[in-house]
Amino acid sequence: MSDVLRALEAAQPPVRGWILDERGEVRRHINVYVNGERARGDAAVREGDTIDVLPAISGG
Amino acid sequence: MTELLVGTKKGLFVLEGEPGGEFEVVARAFAGEPVDFALRDPRSGRLLAGVTSPFYGPKVFVTDDAAGDWEQAEGIALPEGGGQALERIWVIVPGERDGLLYAGGDPGVLFVTQDGGASWHLNDALWEHPTRPRWQPGGGGLCLHSIVPWPGDPDRLTIAISAAGVWHTADGGTTWIRGNAGLDPRYVPDEGKDDEIGLCVHRLERAPRRPERLFMQFHGGVYRSDDAGTSWSQIGAGLPSDFGFPLAVDPADPDSAYVVPLVADMDRVTPDGRVRVYETRDAGATWTARGDGLPRRDAYLTVLRRAFAQLGEGAALELYFGATSGEVFGSGDAGASWGTIARRLPPVSSVTASLRVI
Numbered sequence: 408m409s410d411v412l413r414a415l416e417a418a419q420p421p422v423r424g425w426i427l428d429e430r431g432e433v434r435r436h437i438n439v440y441v442n443g444e445r446a447r448g449d450a451a452v453r454e455g456d457t458i459d460v461l462p463a464i465s466g467g
Numbered sequence: 468m469t470e471l472l473v474g475t476k477k478g479l480f481v482l483e484g485e486p487g488g489e490f491e492v493v494a495r496a497f498a499g500e501p502v503d504f505a506l507r508d509p510r511s512g513r514l515l516a517g518v519t520s521p522f523y524g525p526k527v528f529v530t531d532d533a534a535g536d537w538e539q540a541e542g543i544a545l546p547e548g549g550g551q552a553l554e555r556i557w558v559i560v561p562g563e564r565d566g567l568l569y570a571g572g573d574p575g576v577l578f579v580t581q582d583g584g585a586s587w588h589l590n591d592a593l594w595e596h597p598t599r600p601r602w603q604p605g606g607g608g609l610c611l612h613s614i615v616p617w618p619g620d621p622d623r624l625t626i627a628i629s630a631a632g633v634w635h636t637a638d639g640g641t642t643w644i645r646g647n648a649g650l651d652p653r654y655v656p657d658e659g660k661d662d663e664i665g666l667c668v669h670r671l672e673r674a675p676r677r678p679e680r681l682f683m684q685f686h687g688g689v690y691r692s693d694d695a696g697t698s699w700s701q702i703g704a705g706l707p708s709d710f711g712f713p714l715a716v717d718p719a720d721p722d723s724a725y726v727v728p729l730v731a732d733m734d735r736v737t738p739d740g741r742v743r744v745y746e747t748r749d750a751g752a753t754w755t756a757r758g759d760g761l762p763r764r765d766a767y768l769t770v771l772r773r774a775f776a777q778l779g780e781g782a783a784l785e786l787y788f789g790a791t792s793g794e795v796f797g798s799g800d801a802g803a804s805w806g807t808i809a810r811r812l813p814p815v816s817s818v819t820a821s822l823r824v825i
Binding site for chain 2: 430
C-alpha cells in the first residue's frame, strides 16, 4: 500500500508530504483503507483494489 | 497603522489598529488549523506562515494577501528515509540579505531560503551535528525557537533550541559552536550540569544597537550576555519569578528588556492572578512592573514564547502579547500603559507586528 502512495506522490507532486511523512509512514491522524478495510503500509494491493485516504477529523 | 499576525490553535488572525488604540480582526486564514507562527517580511511585504495540520503535518505557506490564496513553500521537510519527521515550524526570521530568511523547527532544525520563502533547504551542519543524538527535547518538543542574526552580517547567526542550548555560526551555517557558559539548569543534578545537555532556553533576543549583547529567558533564570553569547550572567533578581517564556527588547536601548514572568515551571500562570510585564532599562540590574491597563485580579494567564512582539523603538515602542486564554494585549508607549485589543481569540501561539502604510 505504501508503494502505491509513493507512486501517487510521484505522479502528483503536490501530494508529497501530505499523506506519508519523511519516514514513509502514514501520518498519525490519517487512515488508509484498502477495499474498505483499514490497512497498514505493508498491506498487499492488487490491480483493481480501491484505496481510500481519510483524515480522522479529531481534535480539541 | 499597525498590523498584528496572531497565530492561534484555530488559524491565523490578522488584526489592524493604531498603537495604543482599538484593533479589529480584518482577516482570518487557515481556519481550524494550528498556526504556530506568522510573519510579514518587511522587505518584500510577503506573509509567511508555519502551519501544523494535525492531519497533514507541518508546512510553510507564503502569500501577498492574507485573505487570498497561500502557496506551499518547497523544501520544508527532513531527508526522506532518515527515521525522523518534521514536527513543527516554531519561528521564521528575516536574515541580513535580500531574500534570506530562516525557519526554526522541531526536531531542532534550521531551514534557509534565499528567494524570500518559496523554496527552502535544511542546514546540514546542524542536522548532522555529532552531538545531536544526545539532544533532549523540552516539553514543547525539540524546538528551535529563537534565531537572532547579527546586524549587517549575513554569515553570523545565533540560535537557541529547547533543550539543546545556544549555538553560533560565523560562516553562514557551515559550522556551529555552543555558547552556554554560565547557564544553570536547576532541574539537572549537579553532577550533570557540565554536560551541556538539557539546556532549556525559552527565548533569546539580541540588542541590535549593541549586537554582542543578548538577553535570554531560560527555564528558570533570566540571563544577559555581553560577549555575543559566549557566556551568560543571571539578571533575574528583582522579578517576582524568573520563570517565563517570552522576551522582547527595545531596539533603541541596548540596556532594555521585557519579560512576562509566570509563577514557576510547575505552575505556568501569571503570579497572584495579575498580568504584568516587567521592564529593565539598566541591563537587568533592576526591574519595574508594567501593568497599567492589564488585568489586575483573577487573571491566571499563560503567555507562550513566541507570543510577544515589538515594533518601533524608544518612547514609541509598541509591545503586543497574546495568551492561551485568547486575549491579546497591546501598548503603544513602551509598556507604560496597556489595552486589551482582542478578547476572544483561540489560544494564542504567536504574535508578530509590522507597520502598514495605507
